[in-house]
Amino acid sequence: MIAFGASISGAEAYRRYAQPGIDRAAEPDSQVYAFASVEPIARTYNLILDAAGHRDDLEALVLVHPHTEIVDPQFLTKVRRALEDPAVGIVGSAGASGVRSLAWWEGQVTAAPGRQRYDEFGGGSLPAFSWTRSAPPPAEVEAVDGQLLVLSPWVVRNLRFDESLHYNHGFDVDLCLQARAAGRRVMVADLRLAHHRSIELVKDLDVWAQAHRQLARKWDSVFTEAPSDEAGWKRRARYAEARREACRAIAFSQAMKRDAGVLELERELDLTRASLSWRVTAPLRVAKRWWRSRGEEETGGVREPEGLPAFEGRWELDGAQEAPGRRDTTGRPARV
Amino acid sequence: MIAFACSITKPEIYRSCAGPGIERAAEMDSEILAQPAVGTISASYNALLERFAASPDLEALVLVHQDAEIVDEQFCATIRQALSDPNVGLVGCVGAIGVRSIAWWEASVTCASFVNRYEEYGGGDLESFSWSWSDAPAYARTGEVETLDGFVLVLSPWVVQNIRFDESIGRFHGYDLDFCLQVRRAGYRVLTADFRAIHHRPLEMLPDPEEWIDAHVKVAEKWDGEMGIGAGTGTWPQRAFRAEAEADAALLQAHLYGLELAARTQQLERELALARGSVSWRATRPLRRLSARRRSAAPT
Numbered sequence: 001m002i003a004f005g006a007s008i009s010g011a012e013a014y015r016r017y018a019q020p021g022i023d024r025a026a027e028p029d030s031q032v033y034a035f036a037s038v039e040p041i042a043r044t045y046n047l048i049l050d051a052a053g054h055r056d057d058l059e060a061l062v063l064v065h066p067h068t069e070i071v072d073p074q075f076l077t078k079v080r081r082a083l084e085d086p087a088v089g090i091v092g093s094a095g096a097s098g099v100r101s102l103a104w105w106e107g108q109v110t111a112a113p114g115r116q117r118y119d120e121f122g123g124g125s126l127p128a129f130s131w132t133r134s135a136p137p138p139a140e141v142e143a144v145d146g147q148l149l150v151l152s153p154w155v156v157r158n159l160r161f162d163e164s165l166h167y168n169h170g171f172d173v174d175l176c177l178q179a180r181a182a183g184r185r186v187m188v189a190d191l192r193l194a195h196h197r198s199i200e201l202v203k204d205l206d207v208w209a210q211a212h213r214q215l216a217r218k219w220d221s222v223f224t225e226a227p228s229d230e231a232g233w234k235r236r237a238r239y240a241e242a243r244r245e246a247c248r249a250i251a252f253s254q255a256m257k258r259d260a261g262v263l264e265l266e267r268e269l270d271l272t273r274a275s276l277s278w279r280v281t282a283p284l285r286v287a288k289r290w291w292r293s294r295g296e297e298e299t300g301g302v303r304e305p306e307g308l309p310a311f312e313g314r315w316e317l318d319g320a321q322e323a324p325g326r327r328d329t330t331g332r333p334a335r336v
Numbered sequence: 337m338i339a340f341a342c343s344i345t346k347p348e349i350y351r352s353c354a355g356p357g358i359e360r361a362a363e364m365d366s367e368i369l370a371q372p373a374v375g376t377i378s379a380s381y382n383a384l385l386e387r388f389a390a391s392p393d394l395e396a397l398v399l400v401h402q403d404a405e406i407v408d409e410q411f412c413a414t415i416r417q418a419l420s421d422p423n424v425g426l427v428g429c430v431g432a433i434g435v436r437s438i439a440w441w442e443a444s445v446t447c448a449s450f451v452n453r454y455e456e457y458g459g460g461d462l463e464s465f466s467w468s469w470s471d472a473p474a475y476a477r478t479g480e481v482e483t484l485d486g487f488v489l490v491l492s493p494w495v496v497q498n499i500r501f502d503e504s505i506g507r508f509h510g511y512d513l514d515f516c517l518q519v520r521r522a523g524y525r526v527l528t529a530d531f532r533a534i535h536h537r538p539l540e541m542l543p544d545p546e547e548w549i550d551a552h553v554k555v556a557e558k559w560d561g562e563m564g565i566g567a568g569t570g571t572w573p574q575r576a577f578r579a580e581a582e583a584d585a586a587l588l589q590a591h592l593y594g595l596e597l598a599a600r601t602q603q604l605e606r607e608l609a610l611a612r613g614s615v616s617w618r619a620t621r622p623l624r625r626l627s628a629r630r631r632s633a634a635p636t
Contacts, residue, residue, distance in 0.1 A: 103584035121596075121603040130598065131591035199595040205585045212581035233572035240579035241568065242552035245439035246545045247586035252441075253541040254593035256452070256462060260539055261597045264457040265604035272611045277623050281616030 005033040007044035014066040021070030042161035072192035082189040089184025092144025093191040110139040146172025167211035343380035357405035378501035408531040418529040425524025428484030438510040447528035486512025510551035
């Protein structure tokens, strides 16, 4: 039996995103452990592990973030295939090798194709992890993204999320490092997901940086060779401080590129809208809008706003067919 | 006599940027020396300093990056005024206080009278905060600073004769902060003055981050806390962990800006497609073609 689990802090997000994905992927006997979140997230996940660990027939536990939607019709087939090797402890949809910190994506990233769907700027979607270079799966990695974690029964019964990592970042990297320290493999498989999340990757960078330091202190000897003396630490600090300023300059450059890129398109749009032909034909557009609104009043219909293409749900499924075992509301998997 | 000098690696950039600015600013008797670089920027600048050190009538030496264009016609009058105090060693138009490293822009910048003129994305200008004094924030002011941006540096005769750029620091980065520190250690003041320049450069600030990091470390080690350079709070392990975290946070911020650009581009392209796909836009296409043809046929 493959079980699903979620730590739910926002019920609406779970209902809209994670739940339809779980429904799509689950089999008739799948258990869903949907728990209200207890801070930190590691605590809720441990409660789910405790519950799932008691099942003798457990094949895998899939932990799904409320904003993550499984859109892969072959999801469980791929999960079973990835876990065929008993040495595999954790499987994810994206991860990296060469991980040196909480920022696992600064390593060599492997990621399954997926989409990041955002609401800002009129809404839209981008390829998941478009902001970093990634290789296609499968691959053995050092850590996987906690948006979706597939855990083997051994991991469910023998490892626990570190509840002292109370900033809610890094619980995924930490569990992967624990699994590897116990001799288990961590893999990225071709598990297709849609991430319904803001383009703002992290809400509070200061909190994230605190979590970074917390994880670094715990795993420093794994991430890097720790200096043995004061001079070594000074060298490391000097380099780190220099790299920090370089990274800030890179971020500043990126901000300037964003502004310049937007300005270029805004100029083009302004030019179009300021043209004589656009201005001359303005009455036609006003008349068209009036005609449309009149039609809506008569029919009571709702139209897509002008300029926004109608949403096509197909992108999420990538041409997928219904998942085996998928069922209607009456046949939903049992919830714990 | 106010002299102007430039070390050139790309003559076409000098011709289009620094050259016109120097011609605009120079006086009848100004000596202008634009010569090919000889190794690092420090070595090149030292060669220029040697050349002018013996000039008996030198009032100031203006070192200009090849991609920097002085746009102030009162430039010479402004720097004469700034150098009228014999304790002033260096003058520039961009400077900061509270500087801890070669990333002086992370400190408290007091004056930034320049625009960054870029060619990417159709080109444009990014004005810094004191480019236009009428729009400048309350903290904008000219006066004493700890360091200057090296893209335009005005040196007093004493500095030309007595201070040299440190050629051990690196190829291109950190030389300006180190030079300002040397001048201040010698008891001379470093000032910003009210002149303006255009910096013609790409939006990418650090095309060579490893080289820049190397220069950062060298300057921090050289000054090792003196005048605040390389100073920080906490033990070395604490500083290391903090800086490593903040570096990755900055990169995350950079990723966010990239995503924002992608998302905004999608949004604006949708609006553009809508405007240009409209019946009215398509119907008036012949008018625009005619207009374009008339414009191209018109005498320039």
